[in-house]
Amino acid sequence: MTNITEVELVVVGAGVAGCTAAIYAKRYGVDVVILDKGVPGGQLMTVSSMENYPGFPEGISGMELAQRVHQQVENHGIEIVQEEVTAISRHDESRWLVQTGDGEWLAVAVIIATGVFPRSLNVPGEKELRGRGVSYCATCDGFLYRGETVAVVGGGNSAVEEAMYLADICEKVYLTHRRDRLRADPHIGQQVIERENVELLWNTVVQEIVGEEEVQQLRLRNAGTEEEWLLPVSGVFVAIGTIAHTDWLEELVELDSGFITTDMSMRTNQPGIFAAGDIRDTVIRQVTTAVGDATIAAYSAYQYIAKHRGEAYGEYAGPEQNQ
Ligand SMILES: Cc1cc2nc3c(=O)[nH]c(=O)nc-3n(C[C@H](O)[C@H](O)[C@H](O)COP(=O)(O)OP(=O)(O)OC[C@H]3O[C@@H](n4cnc5c(N)ncnc54)[C@H](O)[C@@H]3O)c2cc1C
Structure with a gap:
């Protein structure tokens, strides 16, 4: 029998965008889980040195930043489950069904933060010798x-x-x-x-x-x-750029050249589905923009969930808003 778990918010992707969104959502009191198909950290794990991220005047390696973010996720008691999301569909009027190879998740809201992947050269020998040079x-x-x-x-x-x-x-x-x-x-x-x-x-x-x-x-x-x-x-x-793998999202949300279209609140054209980070149709893809998107996406998702709970829309502005 398929294993179904109910949560308020599923975040797809444990890169810096997904982790930031989950931390903010958790601090708003939302029951959240992160699903990632690989090792948490996403592209950050491949960045040798970052000299443009504020707060680190000497620069910081992507791996160290990813580890710090991961630690913060753990400190907030947020679980990262290693599962690849293969489909998202409407379950009923108020919930989305998130399917993975290992199980199913029912969620009121979903934040998609699946990032981008390296573009291939598409020349003879590339596929055959991948991992062997x-x-x-x-x-x-x-x-x-x-x-x-x-x-x-x-x-x-x-x-x-x-x-x-x-x-x-x-x-x-x-x-x-x-x-x-x-x-x-x-x-x-x-x-x-x-x-x-x-x-x-x-x-x-x-x-x-x-x-x-x-x-x-x-x-x-x-x-x-x-x-x-x-x-x-x-x-x-x-290292010839990146590509979004969004074929599996084509039927779900509006895409532009493979990237997810959102409004300024990180809402997609589907109520309850939000997007953040490099996967979003945007002008620049950086850590700063990913965390900014994620902060907004988490707040929008929280507002959506609060409405679903029957709380007045935006009644509780969240701890970050009150500081
Ligand atoms: C070589 C390099 C150097 C860079 N240098 C800088 C720099 O100096 N400064 C800077 O600000 N930015 C830099 N960037 C860009 C920065 O790393 C990205 O903008 C940022 O990490 C994007 O974060 P993200 O969370 O949106 O996506 P990602 O980091 O791509 O994370 C997405 C996550 O989603 C997961 N995922 C994907 N599909 C699924 C699925 N179907 N189911 C479950 N999980 C899934 C992936 O496994 C991954 O963990 C650099 C990027 C690269 C590649």
């Missing part, structure tokens, strides 16, 4: 290539950060970019250009990742001259 996270896998030669593909902030991180571990790092200039913030772009063991390969397109059991070479093409050559590397780190 093809990686999407330098902080997770970089140590495997200590003293070796690797390549990072991309030209934005993520690619530059990956290259900088790997430059501390590897003997040589190639940064291959299809354009003739970086898209990264000038401040960190300049830092990577100045690193002695990082070589930038401009106007360079990856055609194929070559290797038998493990990555051995990249087949590259110069976008201007069309010349092709082979670059020997032990690992390749793909």
Whole structure:
């Protein structure tokens, strides 16, 4: 028999947005659970160093920030359950049915904070050699290539950060970019250009990742001259942006280019369903915006739940509002 658990609020995703939303909701007195398909922390676990998050003048690693957030979730007595949400549907007039591979949850409100995932290059060899030299996270896998030669593909902030991180571990790092200039913030772009063991390969397109059991070479093409050559590397780190996996939400909420559309209160077009963080259709995806979204989403969800409980709408503004 399927296991059904009733709660007031299900938060989908234990990244910084989901955790923040759950902490705020809990402090409003809401019965909340977080469901995450993987390790709590989300993308933060892949961020080597963050220098733009307020309050940490020397910077902080994403992993440390994620651990601190996780600790805060635990301190609030909020449970994070490792389950992948596969569907959300109307159960009755006032509740949503949240389905996972392991069970079902009935909730008055749901906050979707499922973030984004690394975009694939979609070249021959990438899928076959994933985990055997093809990686999407330098902080997770970089140590495997200590003293070796690797390549990072991309030209934005993520690619530059990956290259900088790997430059501390590897003997040589190639940064291959299809354009003739970086898209990264000038401040960190300049830092990577100045690193002695990082070589930038401009106007360079990856055609194929070559290797038998493990990555051995990249087949590259110069976008201007069309010349092709082979670059020997032990690992390749793909950092060409992110994509939202929202196919399973298509029938549920309004999407724009795969991202969830919300109003300023983080409400979707479905009553009781809210969204926060990188999954939301927004202009910039950062930790600061994720926690801001989550704070609003939690307050909106709390108001929705209060109405469901029969409390006057917004009667209890919540502890944070009164401080
Ligand atoms: C390399 C890199 C460097 C960055 N540098 C910075 C920086 O310097 N400063 C900054 O502010 N931001 C930075 N960011 C961006 C920042 O990390 C993100 O904006 C932020 O972490 C997004 O948080 P989130 O909670 O919205 O999503 P995520 O962190 O993506 O979390 C989403 C969570 O949802 C879970 N999930 C997904 N689908 C399901 C499902 N169906 N069921 C259950 N769980 C699910 C995932 O497992 C994940 O744990 C960087 C990002 C990267 C990748």
